[in-house]
Amino acid sequence: MEKFRKEATQAMKEKTQVKRTLKNWxxxxxxxxxxxxxxxxxxxxxxxxxxxxxxTSPIQFITDExxxxxxxxxxxxxxxxxxxxxxxxxxxxxxxxxxAKGHPPHGLVVRIAMQAxxxxxxxxxxxxxxxxxxxxRETPTIIDxxxxxxxxxxxxxxxxxxxxxxxxxxxxxxxxxxxGHYVCTSLISKIALxxxxxxxxxxxxxxxxxxxxxxxAALPYLRSGYSPQxxxxxxxxxxxxxxxxxxSIIMSNTETGKGSD
Numbered sequence: 001m002e003k004f005r006k007e008a009t010q011a012m013k014e015k016t017q018v019k020r021t022l023k024n025w026x027x028x029x030x031x032x033x034x035x036x037x038x039x040x041x042x043x044x045x046x047x048x049x050x051x052x053x054x055x056t057s058p059i060q061f062i063t064d065e066x067x068x069x070x071x072x073x074x075x076x077x078x079x080x081x082x083x084x085x086x087x088x089x090x091x092x093x094x095x096x097x098x099x100a101k102g103h104p105p106h107g108l109v110v111r112i113a114m115q116a117x118x119x120x121x122x123x124x125x126x127x128x129x130x131x132x133x134x135x136x137r138e139t140p141t142i143i144d145x146x147x148x149x150x151x152x153x154x155x156x157x158x159x160x161x162x163x164x165x166x167x168x169x170x171x172x173x174x175x176x177x178x179x180g181h182y183v184c185t186s187l188i189s190k191i192a193l194x195x196x197x198x199x200x201x202x203x204x205x206x207x208x209x210x211x212x213x214x215x216x217a218a219l220p221y222l223r224s225g226y227s228p229q230x231x232x233x234x235x236x237x238x239x240x241x242x243x244x245x246x247x248s249i250i251m252s253n254t255e256t257g258k259g260s261d
Contacts, residue, residue, distance in 0.1 A: 019078040020054055021047050025086040026105040027062075030093040038093060042073050043105050044082060053175065055100060056080055107173040111142060144201040146170040147183060150209040151228045152191065155216050156240045162187040165196050165203055166222050174201070182225045213243035 022044025030039045042056045057075040065072050073080040147167030155161040165185040169177040190197040194205040212228045218238040221231045
């Protein structure tokens with residue numbers, strides 16, 4: 001049997017060249033509404049470009065190449081190698097589009113759990129409203145990105161133009177930014193510390209932060225990765241006079257600080 005597996009593996013490799021080698025891989029099973037597995041794929045990070053991701057087409061079969069070290073993933077048209085220890089998860093088929101857009105599989109598992117909790121809380125809230133006997137539970141907010149070393153920056157020339165968030169990424173569940181990278185958001189639509197909303201994303205602030213009022217000429221620097229503090233150190237004229245009244249340390253914990261809409 002072992003000889004047959006080795007011969008099959010060798011024949012597979014000779015027939016098709018390995019297209020990509022993946023690490024941090026996840027075997028994903030998609031299920032229909034009845035919970036039946038309808039398709040399996042592998043999601044992983046290419047070893048030559050770990051900031052990107054690869055999703056295979058539906059898997060036909062998996063074969064050990066070097067037990068405990070690597071496996072070969074055969075799809076209809078391609079052969080992939082996965083190395084190291086992987087994991088397995090199951091997702092509803094409706095989440096396949098999110099996976100294709102770059103959301104990491106384990107982040108989607110967290111999102112499913114939060115949606116289930118939100119649905120449970122909605123049911124509890126409805127019953128509470130009907131009976132007026134139980135406390136209303138808050139529906140959890142689905143977070144897209146957590147940041148630290150953050151600043152809420154109001155852009156202000158003759159008139160206020162809006163507020164943006166600048167910070168250092170801790171975890172980006174949409175896989176747009178790696179940890180330690182900066183983020184400079186679009187205009188903020190709502191602030192309820194420690195949560196900040198823009199039109200497309202929801203951010204959770206970690207630890208203390210700052211607030212500033214800067215002239216619009218500071219925007220190109222912010223979008224290039226310079227923090228407000230760095231900008232003001234070499235371009236102090238970009239600080240709006242109103243900023244001196246507002247500059248302070250803000251705590252992201254709602255018990256020690258309050259946000260404004």
